[in-house]
Amino acid sequence: MKGRLAFLERWYEGVKSAARHPNAERTFAGICFIESSVFPIPPDVMLIPMVQAAPQKAWRLATIATIFSVLGGVFGYLLGLFLFDALAMPVLESLGKAEAVTDFSHRVEEYGAIAVFGAGLTPFPYKVITIMSGALKINFAVFMIASVLSRALRFFLVAWIVKTFGPKAEQIMKERFGWFTAGLFVLLAAAYWAYKTLLH
Known part of the structure; x- marks a missing residue:
């Protein structure tokens, strides 16, 4: 790997090795906090x-992952709310997430809060969600609940998955986790739509 990819590969291996530290x-x-x-x-x-x-x-x-990821999400929300043009967007661009920013903006316009939930569940970059939620001034309570x-x-x-499948878990994640979470989101979104349509 060269350039940015090599840099990310070193970070990836560094994060994995940190799991063995006392x-x-x-x-x-x-890491859960700053990843957000x-x-x-x-x-x-x-x-x-x-x-x-x-x-x-x-x-x-x-x-631990849930608590600190959400706390980091609050920080990302505040970055988007107060420092989007000056700091947040340049950071996202440096991480190659500019296209994801546009994609998420369109999702929010079309689907609202459910877009925040879906993006938080699936492999879509969570940092884009948190920063753009602030930049787009999504209701903070709604953002917190969805996050x-x-x-x-x-x-x-x-x-x-890891507790159940042990050593096979990482391979399962690489091959199927994205599809599985996307499918789960579709089912939950369909259930939500049916609830709103049929009972209201």
Whole structure:
């Protein structure tokens, strides 16, 4: 790999190795926080080997991931709200997320809060969601509810897969997790639509 890709590969391997450190949980919490606004590597990279090493801590680790990811999301929201042009957008562009910004903006215009939930659940970059939610002035309470639900569902799902399938889990994630979460979101969105349409 060359250039940016080589840089990201080094970060990726560094995050994985951090999972074996005695202070791994603190490092993990920090990565979950900063990934929500500026860090390019998803917390799953560290969550997977940590759950593999200590399956009995799967739900504790998923809880840590959820709490600190959402707290980091609040920071990202504030960046988008107050510093989008000066700081947030240049950061997203440097991470190659400019196209994702446009994509998410269109999703919000069409689907509203459910777009925040869907993007938080699927492999769509969460940092784009948090910053653009602030920039687009999405209702903060709605943003928080969608973030908590989607992040909890995602991290507890990852923890369950790793706890259940052990060494095979990482391969399952690489091959099927994106499709699985996208399918799950479609089912939840359909259920929400049916509830709103049929009962209201």
